[in-house]
Amino acid sequence: MDDIPHPLPAKPVKLMDQFRFWLRQNQYSYRTEQTYVLWVVRYIRYNQLRHPSTMGAKEIQAFLSYMSVQRHCSPSTQKIVLNALNCFYRRFLQQDYGELNFRQSKRKPRIPAVFSEQEAQAVIALLSEPSQLICELLYGAGLRVSEALRIRIKDLDFDRMIITVHQGKGDKDRRTLLPKSCEERLRQQIAIASNLYEMDRKNGVGPAWMPHALSRKYSGAGSQRIWQFIFPSKEPARDPETGIIRRHHYHQDNVRKHVKQAAAEAEITKLCGPHTFRHSFATHLLEKGYDIRTVQELLGHSDVSTTERYLHVMNRGGLGVISPLDRG
Structure with a gap:
C-alpha cells in the first residue's frame, strides 16, 4: 500500500x-x-x-x-x-528568494530500450498470472505498470474496447485501447476480483481505497463492486493512513521481479523491465505507420517531443542506410 x-x-x-x-x-x-x-x-x-x-x-x-x-x-x-x-x-x-543563477543540467540523448515483437511475446509467454495479463496490457495498451494495477472494474468498457486511465502521470486522465486478445481474460480477472469482493464483505474487510477527493465526492463508493481493483492483492492489509483492513491492488514490485526473471529465462540481453513494454507499444505502432499524434494521445504525453524519441528506435536499419559490409 x-x-x-x-x-x-x-x-x-x-x-x-x-x-x-x-x-x-x-x-x-x-x-x-x-x-x-x-x-x-x-x-x-x-x-x-x-x-x-x-x-x-x-x-x-x-x-x-x-x-x-x-x-x-x-x-x-x-x-x-x-x-x-x-x-x-x-x-x-511564503519566503521569496529572488532570482537564481545556477549551473543547468544538459540534456543527454537517451534512447529507450525496446523489445522486438518476438522478444515481447517471449517474455510474456514465460510469465504467470496475474503478471502475464498485466504485461499484456502494458504492451497492448501502452500503460504504465502503476496505471495497469490501479484499473478498477468500472474503467473497462468492453462495448467500445476502451480502458480509462485515471490519475496517470501528471494526475491526468486519458483513454486508451483495450486489446481484443485480452478481453476474455480480463472478464475472468473481473470474476476473480468480484469473488474476493464478496468474500471480503462477508469477512468484514473494509472498502477499496479511494483517493481523498473521490472518497468525499462518492461517499461509500469503495464498498461497491465496480470500484474494486481488477488486480487485487492476495491478502487484505492494514491501511497505513486509516488503520482500516482493506484489500489493495497487486504490488508493482512483484511485476518487476517476474519480468526480470522471465527476461533472463528468455535470454534477453538488453536492460529491460515492465516499462520496456510501454516503450515497445509506442515504437511498434510508429513502425506500423500510425500517426504520432495518435500515439501521443494513447500514451498520455503532454508534449509530442516526448513521443518523438521513439522515432529514433524504429526498425529502419540505420535510418535506411545499407552498411558497406553488407553490399554484394
Missing part, C-alpha cells in the same frame, strides 16, 4: 509533517508529496541540517548546481528539484 498517504498528526509539529499537511490541504497528489518531501530533505541534509528558513538563494543555487555538476542529474530531475524547493519556500514558507 505504498501509494496510500501515511497518517499525519492533527496538528503537526515537525517541519516535514507540516509541509506534508499543507500539500494535502492544497490537493497535491501523494506522488508529488513524496517527491517534493524527498528533495527538500536532501536539500536540508546537503546544507548540514540547517533550518530552511535561515537559507535562501545562495544555498538553493549551490544545491541545484551540485545536482548538475556532481550528481550529473538530467534536466528533468533538476527541474523537479527546483519545483520542489520553489513550492516549499514560496508557497509553503
Whole structure:
C-alpha cells in the first residue's frame, strides 16, 4: 500500500509533517508529496541540517548546481528539484528568494530500450498470472505498470474496447485501447476480483481505497463492486493512513521481479523491465505507420517531443542506410 498517504498528526509539529499537511490541504497528489518531501530533505541534509528558513538563494543555487555538476542529474530531475524547493519556500514558507543563477543540467540523448515483437511475446509467454495479463496490457495498451494495477472494474468498457486511465502521470486522465486478445481474460480477472469482493464483505474487510477527493465526492463508493481493483492483492492489509483492513491492488514490485526473471529465462540481453513494454507499444505502432499524434494521445504525453524519441528506435536499419559490409 505504498501509494496510500501515511497518517499525519492533527496538528503537526515537525517541519516535514507540516509541509506534508499543507500539500494535502492544497490537493497535491501523494506522488508529488513524496517527491517534493524527498528533495527538500536532501536539500536540508546537503546544507548540514540547517533550518530552511535561515537559507535562501545562495544555498538553493549551490544545491541545484551540485545536482548538475556532481550528481550529473538530467534536466528533468533538476527541474523537479527546483519545483520542489520553489513550492516549499514560496508557497509553503511564503519566503521569496529572488532570482537564481545556477549551473543547468544538459540534456543527454537517451534512447529507450525496446523489445522486438518476438522478444515481447517471449517474455510474456514465460510469465504467470496475474503478471502475464498485466504485461499484456502494458504492451497492448501502452500503460504504465502503476496505471495497469490501479484499473478498477468500472474503467473497462468492453462495448467500445476502451480502458480509462485515471490519475496517470501528471494526475491526468486519458483513454486508451483495450486489446481484443485480452478481453476474455480480463472478464475472468473481473470474476476473480468480484469473488474476493464478496468474500471480503462477508469477512468484514473494509472498502477499496479511494483517493481523498473521490472518497468525499462518492461517499461509500469503495464498498461497491465496480470500484474494486481488477488486480487485487492476495491478502487484505492494514491501511497505513486509516488503520482500516482493506484489500489493495497487486504490488508493482512483484511485476518487476517476474519480468526480470522471465527476461533472463528468455535470454534477453538488453536492460529491460515492465516499462520496456510501454516503450515497445509506442515504437511498434510508429513502425506500423500510425500517426504520432495518435500515439501521443494513447500514451498520455503532454508534449509530442516526448513521443518523438521513439522515432529514433524504429526498425529502419540505420535510418535506411545499407552498411558497406553488407553490399554484394
